[in-house]
Amino acid sequence: MIEFRNVVKHYGGQTAVDSVSFSIARAEVCVLIGPSGCGKTTTLKLINRMLEPSSGEVLLDGYPVASFEPEELRRGIGYVIQSVGLFPHMSVAENVGIVPRLVKWERSRRERRTDELLDLIGLDPAQYRRKYPSELSGGEAQRVGVARALAADPPVLLMDEPFGAVDPLNRETLQLEFAALQRKLRKTVVFVTHDLDEAIRLADHVVIMREGRILQHDQPAQVLASPANEFVRQFVGVDRALKRLACFEVGDHMKRAETITREESRNRLNEPNGDGGYHPILWVTNRDQALVGMLEPELNRRSPLAYRPYVELHPAEVGVRPAASLREALSRILGQGLRAVPVINDEGRVLGEVRLSDIEELNQTGITR
Amino acid sequence: MIDRGLGADLEKTTLLGAVLATVTLLRPLFAFKENRVALGEPVMLPEAGGVWVTGVIAGLVLAAGLLSFAPQVNRVRWAKISIGMLLFATLVITLGLSGSQAVAGMEFARITPSTGFWVGVLASFVLVQGSLHSAPVSHLVRSVVVLIPFLIVLILLAAGVLDSLAPVQEYYTRESRFVSELGAHLWLSGVAVLAASMTGVPLGILAYRRRMAERPVFAAVNGIQTIPSLALFGLMIAPLAYLSREFPVLRSLGIRGIGNAPALIALTLYALLPVVRNAYTSLAVIRGSVIDAGKGMGMSRAQMLRFVEVPIAVPIILSGVRVSTVQAIGNTAVAALIGAGGLGTFVFQGLGQGAPDLVVMGVIPIVLLSVFVDRSLAVVIRVLTPRGLKGAPS
Numbered sequence: 073m074i075e076f077r078n079v080v081k082h083y084g085g086q087t088a089v090d091s092v093s094f095s096i097a098r099a100e101v102c103v104l105i106g107p108s109g110c111g112k113t114t115t116l117k118l119i120n121r122m123l124e125p126s127s128g129e130v131l132l133d134g135y136p137v138a139s140f141e142p143e144e145l146r147r148g149i150g151y152v153i154q155s156v157g158l159f160p161h162m163s164v165a166e167n168v169g170i171v172p173r174l175v176k177w178e179r180s181r182r183e184r185r186t187d188e189l190l191d192l193i194g195l196d197p198a199q200y201r202r203k204y205p206s207e208l209s210g211g212e213a214q215r216v217g218v219a220r221a222l223a224a225d226p227p228v229l230l231m232d233e234p235f236g237a238v239d240p241l242n243r244e245t246l247q248l249e250f251a252a253l254q255r256k257l258r259k260t261v262v263f264v265t266h267d268l269d270e271a272i273r274l275a276d277h278v279v280i281m282r283e284g285r286i287l288q289h290d291q292p293a294q295v296l297a298s299p300a301n302e303f304v305r306q307f308v309g310v311d312r313a314l315k316r317l318a319c320f321e322v323g324d325h326m327k328r329a330e331t332i333t334r335e336e337s338r339n340r341l342n343e344p345n346g347d348g349g350y351h352p353i354l355w356v357t358n359r360d361q362a363l364v365g366m367l368e369p370e371l372n373r374r375s376p377l378a379y380r381p382y383v384e385l386h387p388a389e390v391g392v393r394p395a396a397s398l399r400e401a402l403s404r405i406l407g408q409g410l411r412a413v414p415v416i417n418d419e420g421r422v423l424g425e426v427r428l429s430d431i432e433e434l435n436q437t438g439i440t441r
Numbered sequence: 442m443i444d445r446g447l448g449a450d451l452e453k454t455t456l457l458g459a460v461l462a463t464v465t466l467l468r469p470l471f472a473f474k475e476n477r478v479a480l481g482e483p484v485m486l487p488e489a490g491g492v493w494v495t496g497v498i499a500g501l502v503l504a505a506g507l508l509s510f511a512p513q514v515n516r517v518r519w520a521k522i523s524i525g526m527l528l529f530a531t532l533v534i535t536l537g538l539s540g541s542q543a544v545a546g547m548e549f550a551r552i553t554p555s556t557g558f559w560v561g562v563l564a565s566f567v568l569v570q571g572s573l574h575s576a577p578v579s580h581l582v583r584s585v586v587v588l589i590p591f592l593i594v595l596i597l598l599a600a601g602v603l604d605s606l607a608p609v610q611e612y613y614t615r616e617s618r619f620v621s622e623l624g625a626h627l628w629l630s631g632v633a634v635l636a637a638s639m640t641g642v643p644l645g646i647l648a649y650r651r652r653m654a655e656r657p658v659f660a661a662v663n664g665i666q667t668i669p670s671l672a673l674f675g676l677m678i679a680p681l682a683y684l685s686r687e688f689p690v691l692r693s694l695g696i697r698g699i700g701n702a703p704a705l706i707a708l709t710l711y712a713l714l715p716v717v718r719n720a721y722t723s724l725a726v727i728r729g730s731v732i733d734a735g736k737g738m739g740m741s742r743a744q745m746l747r748f749v750e751v752p753i754a755v756p757i758i759l760s761g762v763r764v765s766t767v768q769a770i771g772n773t774a775v776a777a778l779i780g781a782g783g784l785g786t787f788v789f790q791g792l793g794q795g796a797p798d799l800v801v802m803g804v805i806p807i808v809l810l811s812v813f814v815d816r817s818l819a820v821v822i823r824v825l826t827p828r829g830l831k832g833a834p835s
Contacts, residue, residue, distance in 0.1 A: 122737060146739030157734025161752045161827035170748065171738050204829030220738075230737075 073098040073260045074119060074228065079128035081114055081284075088114040090284035091128065096277070098227075099258040103271040106281035106307075112264045115281070116230050119262060120149045132228070147175055150221030150259070154233040156213050158205040164190070164216050165201040171224045189219040194249065211242040218250070222257070231263045235270065247273050268308060272296070272318045280304050293319035313435055314399060322401050323394030325434065326415045326424035331355045337367055343378040345370060351378050355414050355422050362420035363387045368410070391416035394423060398434070401426040454571030455509035455521055461564035462502040462528060466495070468557040471536055474607065476549035477796065486557060489539035494531060498561075501528050505568055518572040522586065525568030529590050532561045537597055540605035551607040553798055565590075580823075584816070591809075607798035608805065615787070623806065626783035629776060630769040633705055637712030637769075638762055644713070645720025645758075655721075662714040670711065670775045677703030678779065704773075704781030711772050712765040719761025723754035756826040763818040770811045774803070784810075 074096040081089040089111045096102040104112040117123040118130050121142045130137045137145055158167050165186045172182045187197040193215040205213055214235060221229055235243045235250075251274055254261065265271055271278050272292045280288045280295065288300035296316035299305035308315065330352050332340065337356050351369035358364050367379040391414045392401045404413045405428050412427040470489050472481025487495045505524050511517045536558055544550035573586060597603050604610070612619060641662075648658040665673070682698025685691050696702040727750060735745050777785030784803050791799030823831075 120737060122733075143739045143741050146737060148739075151734065151737035153730060153734055153737065155728070155730035157728070157730035157732075159731060159735070159749060161829045163829065173748075174739060174744060206829060217734075 073133060074262065075131040076115070076118075077129050077131065079115075079118060079125045079130060081111075081118065081123060082126045083114070087284050089118070089125070092284070092286055093128075094279060094286060094289050096260060096262060098260050100276040101254060101261040101263060101274050102277045102279060103263045103265060103275035104279045104281060105265055105268065105271045106287075108266060109283075110281040111284040112266075112279075112281050113232055114284075116232055116262055116264050119228075119230060120146045120151060122146075147171055147224065148226050148228070150223075150226045150229040152217050152221045152229070152231040152234040154236040156205075156217040156237070158208075158213055158216060158220070160205050162204075163201065164195075164203050164205070164208070165197075167205070167216060168219045168223055170220065175224055177224075185223060189222055192222075192253065193219045195219075210238050211246060214238055214246060215249075218253075222259075227260060229259045229261045231261060233265055234263075236265070236267075243270070250274065268315065269318070272315055280307065291319075292316075314402075317399035317402055317431065317435070318397045320398040320434065321394065322392050322396045322398060322415055322426055325398060325430060326394070326426050327430065329353075329355055329412075329414055329422050329425035331357050331361070331422050332367075333357065333359075334364070337365075337382055340367060341377070341379055341382070345373070345375055345378045353410065353412055353425070354379070355425070356382065357422060360419070361422070363391060363414055363416055363422050387414075387416050387420040390414060391420070391422075392426065393417070398426070398431055402428075402431055405431075450510060450512040452509045452511075452513055452571070454567060455505060458521075458525065458564050458567035458571060459502055459505035459509055461560055461567060462498075462505060465498060465528075465532065465557045465561035465564070466502070468560065469555040470532075470557040471540060471552045471554050473543050474551050474553065475547065477551070477607075477798075481553055481555075483555060484539070484543070484552075486535070490535040494535050497531055498528065501531070513572075513575070515576070518576050521572040522569050522576075525565040525572075526589060528568065529562060529565035530593055532558055532565070533593060533597060534602070537602035537605070541602065544605045550605075551610050551798070552605050553607045608802040611787075611796070611799045611802045619787075622782055622784055622786050625781070626770070626773050626785075626807075626810070629701070629704060629708060629781060629783055630766065630773045633708035633712050633769050633773070634762060634766045636705070636709040637716050637765055640709075641713045641716030641761075641765075642720045642758060645717040645722075646724065648717065649721050649724040658717065659721075662717050665710045666714045670707070670772050671778065673707045673710065674703065674775060674779045677707050681706075699780040701781050703779055704776035708769055708772055708776060712769045715761040715764035715768070716758070717761075719764075720754075720758050723757035724750070726757065727753050752827050753830065756822050756830070759818065759822045759825065763815065763822065766818065767811050767815050770807060770814060774807055 076092050076094050079089055079092045080087065092111075092115060104115055106112050114123060118125050119132070119137065121137055121140075124138070132140075132145075159170070162170070165183070168186045168189055169182045172185060177185070186201070190197040190200055195212060195215060200208075200212075200216075205216075208216065214237075217234065218231075221231075235246045238246060247270055254274075263271075263274060275292050278288070278290060278292050278295050279286055280300075282303055288295055288304050290300075293316055295304065296308055296312045296319065299308055299312070305312075332354050334356055337354065340354060353369065354367040355363055356365040356367065363385060365382055365384040367382060370378060370380050390404065390408055390410075392404055394415055394417070401413055405411070405426070411429070412425040414422045415424045415426060416422055465486060468485075469483035470486045472483050474481045486498065490498075501524050505521065505528075508517055508521055508524070536552075536554060540552040543552060569586070569590075573583060576583075594603075598609070604613075644658050644662075648655045668676075678698040681696060681703050685697045731749060732745070735749050740748065773781075773783045774785035774788055777783050777789050784807050787803030788800050791797060791801075791803060
């Protein structure tokens, strides 16, 4: 969808982008990351011709971007910037509807689209349509910025540290919302950030840049598992093993869980320990098959019984959702002091379990020292 | 429990108004003159208005004094505003009625308001404004309240109640001259502001766009502003007289050392600073990120101007024009000195003839004109300001 061919950009006497070549596939999120001054924003701006390359070319859908009129090109590419840049004199609806207005949609279609987008980003149109940017919180303004970029339904979205100016708590919410949105919309997204966690959370591919060059271009898990060089290793940090867990979803790594009813659990309580072999955690469910408690295996080999007494559980505290990351699962496991945590759905039903041993195993495969 | 004590809620502005208002009881209300140049005989309030009016005014002063110790709640606020209005109305009506009585039957007799009257008017202004500015009311209500005193004066003028006042008499003897000088005044300040806007807006934009131009442009317009207006008018005479002598073309266009041409040039130069400064600011307030976003969304240069720059900048530029118009109306009064005409003519005539009433007759329309133009432009600007940019009322 987007291809860089030996692109060089000189800025004053310096080389901001130094013969960069890479490509971004349709419907993927490609995150450009690196320390400030590494050329990531410059690279981004070469795509919609906010900047022109000194040499080399950028292709969009196989055509050089230089072959389009800049304005024409930009109207087909959504653009979100860190400082949002909402027009202060326009209402939320006017801001969102500006690109459709530039490309001359009729008013009724524009209004429909605006409301649709506000719904999409989780702001009630009736309440927000007439508000002005000065009346919005940072997070709301940023959502409107995203809606504005999506207004004319462009296939490509450029995002330059879009959540950089938002406080950490809201930033995470915005990231998760954006990830969910992207699963629906399947845009080709080029995303610039200096926040590694953000990159891991959102990226299909990560491009790590330094001094205008690409150091590594790979899937996030791969970058964390085997950094290409010392700089990348330092950049991703000593806790890269932990960060890498954020790349995996619980749903892909859960195992079958053993569930029993409350009545059955009474019988199992008398089960002899035998030779002290492996016993799984027994998740106890009620009539609706929702998690209510558990029987935890006895770890003391000399104990005559296999299981400890029944423990009541709060599903929300113990269980993880299939869409959660293994990092979150690990955090639950450590927090609860268990060998595994149940995977539950919205109704509290047990879908499976994530085991500490599996996480350890996953961690050992792939990670290079 | 904290003992709040007397004076915890003291409203200093109201107290000031009350103290000022006592002056109306202690100093002459007006001076009676048998003719234009006669020395005036002072007339005190009790003599002019009698026991009842004096009692009413004393009561109002006392009420204002007591209310300055009351907490500033809404009811108290409106009480103070009413006191101020009543004070003003009583003073003006008393002045007019007792003045008419005093001059009855005498052809050249007139009265001039004195300290007691003027300080009383000031006191009512302090009482009304001191409470109105913090009152939680809309622009409309505020404007209507402010208009009431003007309406009172207009009605009294139209009814002939104020005919005995010296400035009014001065007006009647110069009615046609007054109209033509008012026209000249409007023309001079209008043309000057127009010229200043046409040069000042591009200068401000230039100063913003070109780093090199910023310092010299502001040094120049600031520098002009520091020259006293009298001196600037004077400075125009020599070079223009020279040019007019050397180039007959200019002379035939009416350009001479004195008259309209030097006045217009000086007035225009004075009017530049607010226009240039606001044109510069209007662009400076448009944040880089907004321009960046517009460009990134595919706005052309013309669309950027139409959708972003003009809507944000125009109200700010107009605010500059507003300030410079008010300034120009004041400065035009001085232009009469170099023969350009305008309402200043009466002011300088009055000064020359030792006739303060003539000065007052010239000054009051200038003040009213300034206030009127200022408020009207404020309304225009408020209408043009996009809702998202509306902050504190201007």
